[in-house]
Amino acid sequence: MDWLEVVVLFLQHLWLSVVPLLLGLAVAIPLGWLARRYRRLYAPMLGVTGLAYTIPSLALFVALPVILGTQILSPVNVVVALTIYTLALLVRTVADGLGAVPDDVRQAALAMGYRPLPRFLRVELPVAVPVIGAGLRVAAVSNVSLVTVSALLGVPQLGALFVDGLNRAYLAPLITGIVLCVVLALLLDGLILLGTRALTPWQRERGAT
Amino acid sequence: MIEFDAVTKRYPDGTVAVDSVDLHVPSGKITVLVGPSGCGKTTSLRMINRMVEPTGGRILIDGTDTNTSDPATLRRGIGYVIQHAGLFPHRTVVDNVATVPILLGWRRKKARQRAMELLELVGLPPELSDRYPSQLSGGQQQRVGVARALGADPPIMLMDEPFSAVDPVVRESLQDEFLRLQQDLGKTIVFVTHDIDEAIKLGDQVAVFQAGGHLAQVATPPDLLADPADDFVAGFVGKDRGYRALSFTPADGLPLEKEPTVEVGADAEVARRTSVEGWVLVLDDARRPQGWLDVSRLTGEDEVTPTVLHRGGTVASATGSLRGALDAALSSPTGRGVIVDDIGALLGTVRPAQVLVQIENAAAEAEARH
Amino acid sequence: MIGEFLQWFTDPVHWTGQDGIPNRLLEHLGYSVLALVIAAAIGIALGLYVGHTGKGTFMVAGFANALRALPSLGLLFLVTLVLLDALPNTLGQFLPALLVLVILAVPPILTSTYAGVQNVDPAARDAAYGMGMTGREVLVKVEAPCALPLVFSGLRSAMLQIVSTATLAAWVGLGGLGRLLQDGQSVQDYPQMLAGAVLVALLALVMEALLAGVQRFSVPRGLTGRGARRARATTASEVTKPTFSTEPEDEPVAAR
Incomplete structure (x- = not known):
């Protein structure tokens, strides 16, 4: 096994997992806000994203080139597919997180003269960070696993080690791949956890009187 | 000054929350909106x-229709x-309290400085300023809430059941401090509560709402107790309103009797000799009443200890109301109500009959003034 | 592209024989249902046990989290490679994949069942003990019915996981719709791959709809919470807080 190659695969895997995570979050926040703001949108929005989530990843990787006009080997398919899955997970999380903001906090912000956008950005969203962070962790771990599937189509990342191992009936690359995937998943999970903690000092101090 | 001019709130489903309310809220006074749940007081x-x-x-604030101003600025x-x-x-x-000044464009440092002053004003120690709300008790949180509302020194304060989520003891001290604060600040306050006792205690003027958003009566607390406008107000104000109205009659001028007393630690024999009808009032060294002593219970002891004292009686202040004086007289195991001065030192005792005479005199005086 | 895809789809050759769509669909469906039944038997039993007794709670959480970080494709290939030599030929193609499907499906069912039992209103449980039910009766008559909505949400996520992973199992010789993708890829036949992808997606959607339908019919109406307030932060589910519309001593009546 060429270790430099493994490092490259690891970095490719990282990129393919993280970019959809950020894209999904960026889209999920306004959508989640919409779902809270206009309650009637909540059920249909979750229905549509839930439907997308139902489609198995390999099927989505294969079907997307028709819609996007990309090559089947293009990493763009993976990024778009995983963005859809991340979005499906996070729209609900963001909507529920915003819904869990205590009503008296919302009312107080309104009464103090916050205009809608600052109220959302400075009060409601920060208070929803713990819930959104938890959802983001689930999405990150799930993305790392889903990325590997695209190895069956030849998109280079850690999953390529699985295919290599199976083809050569050789355990070493297989196990290396699995271990690195788990490491990557735990790494992202831990980073998001740390980020959430850094953004919510008020949660950590709870009850520490 | 806030004026309600035939204000109505009707929801799309036809429910009327507030029904053509006319109300005049005077500047610098506390106006309490009170009523059962769903009466439209909070909506108002x-x-x-x-x-x-x-x-x-329409609603006018100092003559300006609120409808003409931008809601956030308002x-x-x-x-x-x-x-x-x-x-x-x-x-x-501290950042909670500084919220409105910062929204108004103050510099952060100045806003925090102002916030620290406000925390002191509402009686919170400065070391709490760096804590997060979850680390405070309910009473402390409520004080922060008041401080935050005072942030930009607004002339008007709206208070929606601010003290109903804290336990009764804390509530009473918050109410007392609120009144003290208002004496200094003189804000125009609209205060919503479902608790008629709180309304009567805090209000300069009380507006009683009835289901359907109908304003049943607006009056000062004594007038409300003395002369409810209709059966609903009478029922809402409560059965013992005659007794509660005594809260507004001063207790000064009560004929006080001198009460023989002993101090904590006095000799048991001295206590026995001093007692009247088997009871003696025990004071501390600052002449503050500690409780009544039933001398027949002094069997083993050589001296008067706090543990043997009867603690059932209430103590009334001479500068308080006749309600307090009557309660002191009625609750005393000896029938002799304990009356103290402003710093809590004993002035003398009074019997229920004497309080009743005083009540009748006060009523006659009020009649004469009319 | 769409034309070629439709052409492939309507070609009668692709509708018969071992490589035909019906056979692949049945294979896929068969493995999926078999894996779900086995996983449900294990997951629900364990979940009810842990939820009812409170034993092994920490294991449930740890187990579920650890398995979530494992890439299912890697696990599938690893188990296949390890077991391939140890098993006779026919079993060797079939058992490792089934094993992996079950392994991946148990955690969502187990954690949801456990969470469902945990979420039962303590007042309802107390009332049940209070009127003299034994532990077993409380489990069967109160906890299990109340946990049903969450059990179903676990079954649904498990089904998604199984249908999805069963597609990958074509690469280790399991057959199923994944074969259309794999064969298509090996001969650069994109229309065939697309057909496989569409069929897999349809199968997943149909299974999801089917389970959602079964859930609607089998969960007691008092628990569906239609029109009732949403629960705060339930675990990974669209389930509402269990509320009784009837007296606690009445057993909840099945909907319709």
Whole structure:
């Protein structure tokens, strides 16, 4: 096994997992806000994203080139597919997180003269960070696993080690791949956890009187 | 000054929350809106800062229709305190209090300085300023809520059941401090509660709402107790309103009797000799009453200890109301009500009959004045 | 592209024989249902046990989290490679994949069942003990019915996981719709791959709809919470807080 190659695969895997995570979050926040703001949108929005989530990843990787006009080997398919899955997970999380903001906090912000956008950005969203962070962790771990599937189509990342191992009936690359995937998943999970903690000092101090 | 001019709130489903209310809220006074749940009192309050938009009539603040101002700007000039304080969990106490000044464009440093002053004003120690709301008790949170509402020194304060989520003991001390604060600040306050006793205690003027958003009566607390406008108000004000109205009759001029006393630690024999009808009043070294002593219970002891004292009787202040004096007389195991001065030192005792005579005199005087 | 895809789809050759769509669909469906039944038997039993007794709670959480980080494709290939030599030929193609499907499906069912039992209103449980039910009766008559909505949400996520992973199992010789993708890829026949992808997606959607339908019919109406307030932060589910519309001593009546 060429270790430099493994490092490259690891970095490719990282990129393919993280970019959809950020894209999904960026889209999920306004959508989640919409779902809270206009309650009637909540059920249909979750229905549509839930439907997308139902489609198995390999099927989505294969079907997307028709819609996007990309090559089947293009990493763009993976990024778009995983963005859809991340979005499906996070729209609900963001909507529920915003819904869990205590009503008296919302009312107080309104009464103090916050205009809608600052109220959302400075009060409601920060208070929803713990819930959104938890959802983001689930999405990150799930993305790392889903990325590997695209190895069956030849998109280079850690999953390529699985295919290599199976083809050569050789355990070493297989196990290396699995271990690195788990490491990557735990790494992202831990980073998001740390980020959430850094953004919510008020949660950590709870009850520490 | 806030004026409600035929204000109505009707929801799309036809429910009328507030029904053509006319109300005059005088400047610098506390106006309490009180009534059963669903009577429109909170809706009325929230229409003042346009958290709820009226569907009919208008609300004027110092002559200006609130409808003509931008809601966010209007709200920044009106303090608002709600039931569970509604503190921002993600901001420290001082940053919570500094919120409105910062919204108004103050520099952060100046806003924090102002916040620290306000925390002191509401009686919170400065070391709490760096804490987060979840680390405070309910009473402390409510104080922060009041401080935050005072942030930009608004002339008007809206308070929506601010003290109903704390336990009764804390509530009473918050109410007392609130009255003390208002004496210094002289804000125009609209206060919502479902508790008629709180309304009577705090209000300069009480507006009683009835189901359907109908304003049943607006009166000062003594007038409300003495002369309810209709059966609903009479029922809502409560059965013992005659007794509660005594809260507004001063207790000065009560004929006080000199009460023989002993101090804690006095010799048991001295206590026995001093007692009248088997009881003696025990004081501490500052002449503050500690309790009545039934001398027949002094069997083993050589001296008077706090543990043997009867603690059932209440103590009334001479500068308080006749309600307090009557209660002291009725609750005393000896029938002799204990009356103290402003610092809590014994002035003398009074019997129920004497309080009743005083009540009749006060009533006759009031009649004569009319 | 769409034309070629439709052409492939309507070609009668692709509708018969071992490589035909019906056979692949049945294979896929068969493995999926078999894996779900086995996983459900294990997951529900364990979940009810842990939820009822409170034993091994920490294991449930740890187990579920650890398995979530494992890439299912890697696990599938690893188990296949390890077991391939140890098993006779026919079993060797079939058992490792089935094993992996079950392994991946048990955690969602187990954690949801456990969470469902945990979420039962303590007052309802107390009332049940209070009127003299034994532990077993409380489990069967109160906890299990109340946990049903969450059990179903676990079954649904498990089904998604199984249908999805069963597609990958074509690469280790399991057959199923994944074969259309794999064969298509090996001969650069994109229309065939697309057909496989569409069929897999349809199968997943149909299974999801089917389970959602079964859930609607089998969960007691008092628990569906239609029109009732949403629960705060339930675990990974669209389930509402269990509320009784009837007296606690009445057993909840099945909907319709």
